[in-house]
Amino acid sequence: MDDDELKSRLTALTRDLILIPSTESRPEERGRCFDLLAHHLDSLPDVRIDYYEINDHRSMVVRPEGIQFPEVLLCGHLDVIEHSQPNCYRSKIENGRIYGPGSGDMKGQIAILTELQRSLQTRHPGISVGLAITSDEERGGLDGVRYLCKTVGLRCGQAIIPDGGSLNDITVEEKGVIHGRIRQSGHEAHGARPWLGENAVEKLMVRLTRLKLHFAKYWPVESIEEQVNHWFPTCCVTIIRTENTTPNRIPDQAEATIDVRFPPPHTLESMTAEIQELLGPDCEFEPLMTAEPTHLAPDPLFSEITAELTGNPVRLVKASGGSDSRFFRDHNIPVNLSRPLVGNLHAIDEWIDIESMVTYYRICERYIERKLNPA
Ligand SMILES: [Zn+2]
Known part of the structure; x- marks a missing residue:
């Protein structure tokens, strides 16, 4: 798929996701979000979709048949924060950015992860890559990533969470x-x-x-x-x-x-x-x-490929905020935490830069292909 086609696919899916107000008070809308993503993935042959639900918070795990613990796990959350303005869950494109609630945190990234899984499983059927989508990160992640790791026993070799840092800023530590x-x-x-x-x-x-x-x-x-x-x-x-x-x-x-x-x-x-x-x-x-303060142990190969594809050096940064990463670190799973260029998070005019979505997609794609070396 060339960059132009990828760009339009990612933009369309992101905008479709923004239209669904998948907030804490609307479990049925969060369900519609899951359905939309499942429709992009359930036609893949030999891929299994599992759902887990606790306290009304659903999670979806997409893995190749027969692989319980994927080498690489793509991970994100589809819940967005509540805004009081009516009809604000919509988007517009301006200056190469998608503007709209949740665009940068993290529906744009969910579109990338979903498209990555679809495309990787199509080109390399059965490649050891999983996708986990949760719906309670903005509430603390206890029913999402923590439940998956601690209670369900989900494990992986490396987690990729595009919910912190920036394109060339990879988070190494969180307070x-x-x-x-x-x-x-x-x-x-x-x-x-x-x-x-x-x-x-x-x-x-x-x-x-x-x-x-x-x-x-x-x-x-x-x-x-x-x-x-x-x-x-x-x-x-x-x-x-x-x-x-x-x-x-x-x-x-x-x-x-x-x-x-x-x-x-x-x-x-x-x-x-x-x-x-x-x-x-x-x-x-x-x-x-x-x-606890968390050291994320990102894979040096991910930094290397980020520098390669962006043509800019990578900074290893420390974050004042937390993320779902810590639940993976509780089980010693290393986490790559960086993301496309985003801004105005948790505001109505939140945005994600479209060009950087394509770059981030290519970084993950090359990282996975080099790391797993599929036939
Ligand atoms: Zn987030």
Whole structure:
């Protein structure tokens, strides 16, 4: 297939996918997305499609007949985030880009992975390549990639996840994450007699300030370069709440949610202990979602081919955000995490660059063909 034909196939499939609002609140739309992809793949001879479903989150795994653990697994998620604007799930083409919700995260990439699997299995029937599509990444990936790896027992030699980095930026490390809830209690009293009470909101504010001041010490004020590299712990207060609705009542309860990110040598254990210690004993801290910092161990051959096909050097980058990669790393599976050029992620005018979709496709294609050396 020449580049022009590939370009039009990838563009058409991406735009068809964007039209389906496959958000968390619409499981039937996510189902339609799976159907659309299956229609592109189910006519392949000797290819099996398996579905797994937990908590309303379906996953689809496409493998050649008889191959349970493929050498290379292409992996992506078809869920997109919820937008409140009506009829916004549509796309347009401008400046060589596809604009639309989910175009870059990651329906454009889903189109690439689906087309890769179709084309590879057609040209090299039975080649040891699998495709796994999940539908809960934006919610944390527990029912998707984690379920597939941990419960179903899906394994592979190498995972390819085009959901981070950039065309020439291959992610080598991701920060650890702690999303946690802080609960502070006090004693209620009338607002006119504060000496009789213990104000939970005010106590919480002091704790949060202590937390902010502590994390400020990690911030490399002196070095712009280190700030850009962002390879230090950060802490954001994202939600503050109290059940109190009465202006003249001193609240006896308040809570806050924080989002903490940290690189090695910090660990979940050391970071949680640090937070707990700063908050003090009368403050309850409950982790909601956690992940250790993750080293992805990308294949040097993938970097080599990326440089070859783009004519530009590859940067091995560290990421402040997380991805589904960590669930593969829990089972020691190496991950190649890079992607086409994308922008404005999670906005309505999110985009993916079409030329770079073709380049990324060719990178994966050549990588797989060189690595697996099919007849
Ligand atoms: Zn994503």
